[in-house]
Amino acid sequence: MSDQLANSPAAGAAPYDALLLLSFGGPEGPDDVVPFLENVTRGRGIPRERLKEVGRHYFGFGGVSPINAQNRELLDALRKDFAEHGLDLPVYWGNRNWAPYLDDVMREMAADGRRRIAVLATSAYASYSGCRQYRENLADALALLEAEGFDLPRVDKLRHYFNHPGFVEPMTDGVLASLESLPEDVRDGARLVFTTHSIPTAAADTSGPVEDHTEDGFGGAYVKQHLDVAQVIVAEVARITGVDRPWELVYQSRSGAPHVPWLEPDICDRLEDLHEAGAPAVVMVPIGFVSDHMEVLYDLDTEATAKAAELGLPIRRSATVGADPRFAAAVRDLLLERAAVERGEPAERCWVGALGASHDVCAVGCCPARAPRPAAAGADSPYA
Numbered sequence: 040m041s042d043q044l045a046n047s048p049a050a051g052a053a054p055y056d057a058l059l060l061l062s063f064g065g066p067e068g069p070d071d072v073v074p075f076l077e078n079v080t081r082g083r084g085i086p087r088e089r090l091k092e093v094g095r096h097y098f099g100f101g102g103v104s105p106i107n108a109q110n111r112e113l114l115d116a117l118r119k120d121f122a123e124h125g126l127d128l129p130v131y132w133g134n135r136n137w138a139p140y141l142d143d144v145m146r147e148m149a150a151d152g153r154r155r156i157a158v159l160a161t162s163a164y165a166s167y168s169g170c171r172q173y174r175e176n177l178a179d180a181l182a183l184l185e186a187e188g189f190d191l192p193r194v195d196k197l198r199h200y201f202n203h204p205g206f207v208e209p210m211t212d213g214v215l216a217s218l219e220s221l222p223e224d225v226r227d228g229a230r231l232v233f234t235t236h237s238i239p240t241a242a243a244d245t246s247g248p249v250e251d252h253t254e255d256g257f258g259g260a261y262v263k264q265h266l267d268v269a270q271v272i273v274a275e276v277a278r279i280t281g282v283d284r285p286w287e288l289v290y291q292s293r294s295g296a297p298h299v300p301w302l303e304p305d306i307c308d309r310l311e312d313l314h315e316a317g318a319p320a321v322v323m324v325p326i327g328f329v330s331d332h333m334e335v336l337y338d339l340d341t342e343a344t345a346k347a348a349e350l351g352l353p354i355r356r357s358a359t360v361g362a363d364p365r366f367a368a369a370v371r372d373l374l375l376e377r378a379a380v381e382r383g384e385p386a387e388r389c390w391v392g393a394l395g396a397s398h399d400v401c402a403v404g405c406c407p408a409r410a411p412r413p414a415a416a417g418a419d420s421p422y423a
Contacts, residue, residue, distance in 0.1 A: 055374065
């Protein structure tokens with residue numbers, strides 16, 4: 040579409056008058072850890088003493104999760120990219136579980152007169168916790184604004200970006216850098232182990248639109264999307280290095296009750312299997328995570344790396360996307376793409392792999408919750 044392409048800064052972001060970066064949140068000091076975990080587990084009746092035990096990961100890092108600092112870096116990168124490309128649009132930031140809380144930021148946006156808000160969640164894939172739960176959070180915030188007498192803005196969640204080049208290319212570069220850092224005698228035989236957050240198999244099987252749901256433990260859209268991106272990265276790494284390497288998708292950070300089935304295998308268990316099978320080295324690729332937050336720093340850089348050292352298995356962990364300028368540019372592209380669609384104009388959708396660009400609007404039944412709750416920014420939204 041060249042010069043007439045609608046998703047370009049010249050076309051503007053109308054009808055949007057703000058972008059909201061919506062994230063999970065994390066503690067920023069020792070005194071924050073247990074209150075933060077109480078927010079995360081609200082309604083589950085977990086005793087404070089148990090939360091203190093769970094919080095040992097955070098206490099090992101001074102009680103600070105890196106996620107808030109990383110979101111600040113991403114905010115700066117987005118604002119810089121927007122300014123450099125002539126896109127005059129304010130960028131706000133709100134969290135699900137810690138300050139700045141989403142409710143407070145939505146109140147600020149409404150008071151600032153924002154009427155049409157595009158939302159970027161820091162989760163690239165389809166799942167209840169990575170998509171619909173954020174939509175539920177948005178509905179809760181809108182309900183609060185309504186009760187306080189605000190004119191309600193409309194919120195639209197940007198599509199899943201797991202296969203956008205601006206997300207995939209930085210991860211590919213991270214894999215190449217990790218391979219280069221391995222000893223030369225094990226480099227070509229290194230196994231690529233892609234890792235993402237484990238979720239209950241029931242949630243995985245019902246992830247994505249209804250047509251993607253499964254009943255056989257395959258994992259619905261959640262697993263399908265991760266495998267698609269992994270295949271793209273594997274093919275590009277093979278093209279650049281001239282070496283075809285074995286690869287697989289594994290899981291980490293399980294937090295549920297032992298009797299509830301979750302996606303497997305676990306990264307540490309799999310490292311043992313690979314060592315026994317004679318794998319000369321492993322590169323862990325945290326494909327499921329946008330930034331180096333606690334699940335990456337503890338579960339991979341600490342636990343999995345310690346397991347590899349115990350086994351005598353050379354291991355590297357490749358970089359996440361973080362605030363890479365290519366990712367910031369991808370967010371701009373996603374925003375302008377959706378703006379063009381909302382204006383009824385043609386828009387170029389950027390994607391790699393076999394699955395194509397994800398849907399703009401979550402359909403009824405997409406990533407359902409165990410107990411139905413109102414969710415904004417979807418076909419079933421009470422705030423259309």
